[in-house]
Amino acid sequence: MKIAIASGKGGTGKSTVAANLACVLSCTRDVVLVDCDVEEPNLHLFFPAAAVDVPVTTPVPAINLDRCTFCGECGKFCRFGALTVLKDRVLVFPELCHSCGGCALVCPQGAVREIPRTVGRVACSRPIPRLTLVSGVLNEGEVQAPAVIRAAKMLAEGHPLAIYDASPGIACPVIETLEGSDACVLVTESTPFGLHDLSLAAEVVEKIGIPAGVVINRSDGEDAPTMEFCRERDLPVLMTIPFSREIAAVQNRGGLICRDLPGWEERFAGLFERIPGVRP
């Protein structure tokens, strides 16, 4: 069972929901929590522990100058500008490369081979007895988020229950996270911005074909437009977390509301059972 937590909008509380859900579930079973927000992973803040790092590499072109005739085919093919062919040399911009391998395929001389380049790492830890945390970390200045997300998900492969915390937005990294998920929890907040981005995220989830439900976070009680949207789209509202000073205080010190506030352990356990497609 793989459950993705997504939102569309940043700062809605995805990581809060993912961390609390994982914490509650780890009381009764083995859980792996995967931080797929590789540009700014933060789940380790909830679960401090020593981690083992595995580097993530991606193939980039290297030119064999004994064979290269500077015909320019590789540079014309690369739509990301990773290769520039000049009269007597080929410049490689590895940070622009998306590792499609096309340059090696189009080279008539067989002068392009691929060499690995480190773009990030995956940090693996066991903060509490039945919880494994896998955090993808993209190196600063790199663009290959999906490669690191793939590596993080691969490391969690084979576990009976995995929770993926997606990055905000609906771009490639989110698609990569949703890929292969059995269910999705969309976290939103009751603001016009929250609702707008929820509708975008819901559309993506629907296109990929994953059953989904909604968690309304920081609710001020005026959730009618969000509820209306969910009814229209056939998205069950799985849980509502109120806007409260108490919750904010726990969050601010990096605490887990399921652990620090009475009643919330049961509520997160109940959330799990209500996720579409989950058979607890």
Added chain:
Amino acid sequence: MIVCITARAAGTDAPVEERFGRAPCFVFVDTETGASESVQNPLIDAAGGVGPRAVQMLSEHGATVLITGQVGGNAAKALEAGGIRAYAYRGSGSVADALAGYAAGNLTPLSLS
């Protein structure tokens, strides 16, 4: 010597474009014969990496001097490797004006590092 000037349209009467990789048009002028060739930039709507790709086009056309507004880091690296000197033209004149400014030695070299 072939000079490339980034322009908003074809021809030496066209206004100079300050962007390099996304300039609508590259005007190549042979300073010996005065002949000019305008090439539409196919990269104008490309997603990214336009700088280095534009430099490859310049190299293919044999340009050794570039006149534009400014260039990005990757383009600068490629220009330097390709031995193409770049000069800044920040006025609102035409390609011919920029070329006259270059010939008179009035343009400042773009610092590429």
